[in-house]
Amino acid sequence: MNLKKLFTLTALSSLFLFQSCIQDEALNAEADILNCLVPDSILKADPQISNDRIIILAKKSTNVTKLAPEFDLTPGATISPASGTVRNFTTPQVYTVVSEDKNWSKEYLVTFNRFELPLEYNFEHAKLVTVGKKSYYEIYEYLDGSELNIWASGNPAFSTLAADRPANEYPTSITDDGKEGKGLKLQTLSTGDLGAMVNMPIAAGNLFLGTFNSMIAMQKPLEATQFGLPIESQPTYLEGYYKFTAGKVFTNGAGDVVPNKKDIADIYAVFYESTPAEPTLDGANILTSSNIISIARIENPGEPSDYTFFSIPFKVKPGKTVDANKLKNNQYNLAVVFSSSRDGAYFSGAVGSTLYVDQVKVITK
Amino acid sequence: MKTKLYITTILMLVFTVLSATIQAQEDRNKGVIISALNGLHYSIKAGFNVGGTSPLPLPAEIRELKGYNPTVAISIEGNVTKLFNPKWGMTVGLRLENKGMKTDANVKNYRMEMLADDGGEMKGYWTGNVETKVRNTYLSIPILANYQISKRWEIKAGPYFSYLIDGEFSGSAYDGYIRDEVPTGEKIEVSHAYYNFSSELQKFQYGAQVGTSWKAFSHLSVYADLTWGINSVFDKDFTAVTFGIYPIYANLGFAYIF
Numbered sequence: 001m002n003l004k005k006l007f008t009l010t011a012l013s014s015l016f017l018f019q020s021c022i023q024d025e026a027l028n029a030e031a032d033i034l035n036c037l038v039p040d041s042i043l044k045a046d047p048q049i050s051n052d053r054i055i056i057l058a059k060k061s062t063n064v065t066k067l068a069p070e071f072d073l074t075p076g077a078t079i080s081p082a083s084g085t086v087r088n089f090t091t092p093q094v095y096t097v098v099s100e101d102k103n104w105s106k107e108y109l110v111t112f113n114r115f116e117l118p119l120e121y122n123f124e125h126a127k128l129v130t131v132g133k134k135s136y137y138e139i140y141e142y143l144d145g146s147e148l149n150i151w152a153s154g155n156p157a158f159s160t161l162a163a164d165r166p167a168n169e170y171p172t173s174i175t176d177d178g179k180e181g182k183g184l185k186l187q188t189l190s191t192g193d194l195g196a197m198v199n200m201p202i203a204a205g206n207l208f209l210g211t212f213n214s215m216i217a218m219q220k221p222l223e224a225t226q227f228g229l230p231i232e233s234q235p236t237y238l239e240g241y242y243k244f245t246a247g248k249v250f251t252n253g254a255g256d257v258v259p260n261k262k263d264i265a266d267i268y269a270v271f272y273e274s275t276p277a278e279p280t281l282d283g284a285n286i287l288t289s290s291n292i293i294s295i296a297r298i299e300n301p302g303e304p305s306d307y308t309f310f311s312i313p314f315k316v317k318p319g320k321t322v323d324a325n326k327l328k329n330n331q332y333n334l335a336v337v338f339s340s341s342r343d344g345a346y347f348s349g350a351v352g353s354t355l356y357v358d359q360v361k362v363i364t365k
Numbered sequence: 366m367k368t369k370l371y372i373t374t375i376l377m378l379v380f381t382v383l384s385a386t387i388q389a390q391e392d393r394n395k396g397v398i399i400s401a402l403n404g405l406h407y408s409i410k411a412g413f414n415v416g417g418t419s420p421l422p423l424p425a426e427i428r429e430l431k432g433y434n435p436t437v438a439i440s441i442e443g444n445v446t447k448l449f450n451p452k453w454g455m456t457v458g459l460r461l462e463n464k465g466m467k468t469d470a471n472v473k474n475y476r477m478e479m480l481a482d483d484g485g486e487m488k489g490y491w492t493g494n495v496e497t498k499v500r501n502t503y504l505s506i507p508i509l510a511n512y513q514i515s516k517r518w519e520i521k522a523g524p525y526f527s528y529l530i531d532g533e534f535s536g537s538a539y540d541g542y543i544r545d546e547v548p549t550g551e552k553i554e555v556s557h558a559y560y561n562f563s564s565e566l567q568k569f570q571y572g573a574q575v576g577t578s579w580k581a582f583s584h585l586s587v588y589a590d591l592t593w594g595i596n597s598v599f600d601k602d603f604t605a606v607t608f609g610i611y612p613i614y615a616n617l618g619f620a621y622i623f
Contacts, residue, residue, distance in 0.1 A: 021422060022429065023422070051550070099548065105549070131551065132550075161485055164484065194481045197558065197559065214553055215552045219554050219555070
C-alpha cells in the first residue's frame with residue numbers, strides 16, 4: 001500500500017466517520033407563503049408575493065367581500081386563518097404563518113387592489129421598514145383611504161450590505177425638500193466592503209412602478225427590478241419637477257475610476273404590452289423589448305440646481321399601435337422609473353449623485 | 366614478506382578506524398546510557414495529522430459532508446521521558462505541527478454573521494453549501510503520563526498546550542440563500558461569497574492528548590495519538606461562527622528512540 005492509497009483510505013474513512021455524526025434534520029424554521037391561488041378570472045396580473053406581503057391586482061368588477069385565497073407554504077408550516085377561508089377583503093387581511101419548528105412566525109398582509117393605476121405622484125407618503133437594527137423608507141401612494149404599494153426600490157438589497165445608518169442615508173428616501181411638501185430623494189451611494197465583495201460597488205437611488213425581487217437581487221440584479229403595472233389608458237406625456245447634482249468621481253462596475261466621465265440622472269416612462277411570453281419587463285430589457293409601444297425619457301437632464309419643470313412626450317415606436325380591447329383587458333403596463341445614476345443597474349455611476357423629484361404626472365389620452 | 370606487512374598494515378588501519386568509530390559511538394551512547402540510568406529517555410517523532418477543525422458535535426444545521434480532504438499536515442516532535450519506575454513515567458515534548466483540512470458541506474439554516482472593516486454587516490441564516498479550508502501551524506507542548514503495558518506497548522495521556530504560529534481559516538458560501546437577520550427575513554440568493562476568518566484565530570490552544578505506541582524494533586516504534594482541543598479556535602468575541610470550533614486530530618507516525 002503506497003502512501004497515496006493510505007491517504008485516500010484515511011480520508012474516506014474519516015469522511016465516513018464524520019458523516020455518521022450528522023444529526024437528524026431539524027424542522028424547518030422558515031415561514032413563507034410560496035404561492036397564492038385566486039381565480040384567474042379576477043386577476044389583472046399575477047399576485048405579487050414578497051416577504052411579508054401579497055398584493056393582488058384585481059379587476060374593477062371583482063367582488064372582494066367573499067374571497068377565499070389558497071396558499072402554498074414552506075413544508076410543515078401552518079397558516080391562520082387556514083388556506084381557503086372565506087374572508088372580506090374590502091380592507092387588507094392579515095395571515096400568520098408559523099414555521100414547522102414553531103419557533104418563527106411571520107405576518108403577511110394580503111391586499112386586493114381594484115384601483116386604476118394612479119397617475120399623479122407627489123411623494124408625500126413613506127413608511128419605515130425595519131429589519132433587525134436597520135430601517136429604510138418605503139414610498140407609497142394614498143388613495144381613498146388605502147395605501148397603495150405601487151413603488152419599489154433597491155433599498156431592501158442595500159440594507160443587507162450596508163452598515164448601520166439613518167433611513168435618509170439610503171439610496172431611496174423621502175425628503176422635506178420637495179417642490180411642494182415632501183419629495184423624492186435618490187442618491188448614489190457606496191455599498192462598502194461587502195458590496196465590493198459581491199461586485200456591486202455602488203447603489204444608485206431608484207424608484208419605479210413595479211416590484212423589486214430581493215431574492216435574486218445579488219445573482220441577477222437586472223432581473224430583480226420588475227418594471228411596470230397595468231394601466232387602462234394610453235399615456236401621452238410625462239411631467240414633473242426635478243433637480244440633480246452629479247457626484248464627483250465616476251466609477252465603473254468593477255469599482256475603477258473612469259476619468260472625465262459625468263454621471264447622468266435618469267427619468268423615463270415606458271408603456272408596453274404585457275404578453276404571456278414577457279408579462280413584465282425588467283432592467284435587462286426595459287428600453288429594448290419589442291413589446292414596447294412608447295417611451296418618454298429626458299435625454300439630457302443636465303444638472304439643474306433648482307427644481308425644473310419637465311414635460312416629455314411618449315414617443316411611439318414605429319409600427320406600434322394601441323388596441324382598445326387589450327387596454328380594457330389590462331394587457332398594457334406602464335413603468336415610471338427614476339434613478340440617480342443612468343447606468344446604476346450596471347453599478348456604474350458617481351457616488352454622491354443626487355436626484356430630487358416631485359409633482360410627477362402621467363398625462364393620458 | 367612484503368605482502369604480509371602490507372596486509373598487516375591494512376588490518377591495523379581498519380582496526381584503528383573501526384575502534385575509533387566504536388569509541389565515538391560509545392561516547393554518544395554514554396550520554397544516552399547515563400540518562401537511561403537516571404530514567405531519562407529521548408525520542409524524536411515524525412507523523413501526519415488527520416482530522417477536523419470542526420464544531421462538536423456536528424450541529425443539526427450541517428446536513429451533508431460532500432467532501433473532505435485531510436491535506437498534507439506534518440508534525441515533528443522531540444521529547445524526553447522520565448521513568449519513575451518500570452511501568453510509570455512522564456513525557457514532555459516540543460512539537461511543530463500543521464493541523465489542516467478542507468471540507469465541502471451542505472448546511473440548512475446555519476446562523477452566520479459577516480462584518481466588514483467599514484462596519485457593513487450581513488447577518489442571517491444560510492442554507493446552501495459551505496467550503497472551508499483550515500491550515501494552522503502550531504508549536505505544541507504535550508505533558509503526558511506514560512504507562513508501559515508490556516515490553517512493546519505503551520500508552521500516554523495528558524494535556525497539551527499550543528501556540529499558533531500561522532493560521533488560515535477561509536472558504537466560501539456558495540449556491541444557496543441567506544435569510545436576512547432571521548429565518549423569516551428577506552430571502553436573498555447568493556452564488557458565491559468568500560470569507561476569511563484567519564485573523565480571528567485564537568493564539569493559544571489547549572486540549573487533551575491520548576495515544577499509544579508499539580515498539581517495532583529496539584529503536585523504532587509506530588504511534589497513534591489523538592489530540593482533542595478544549596477551547597474554540599476562535600476568540601470568544603468572534604460571532605460570525607456561532608458554534609465553538611475545536612481541532613480534533615489523529616496523529617500517526619514513527620518514533621525513533623535513542
